[in-house]
Amino acid sequence: MQKKLAPALIAAYDEICQTQSLDALQALLPHATQHWQTVANHVLSLFAEHGDAAALPIEAYLDAHLLEDRHF
Structure with a gap:
């Protein structure tokens, strides 16, 4: 489940x-x-x-957490 969650979060x-x-x-x-x-x-x-998700550095933020998260 956990390995499938990261792509699901990115898609979200x-x-x-x-x-x-x-x-x-x-x-x-x-x-x-x-x-x-x-x-x-x-x-x-x-x-x-x-109030504007497009203005947030979501991809870079997620990349950093994907690298740090030992579950993936």
């Missing part, structure tokens, strides 16, 4: 940027590890602050 972030909807990301949260819940919640809070 892509969808957020395209649709400006947080639904895809929020649907993944119950299945995420604590690490990825923290990552996802941080991005949700950034979105709330900025």
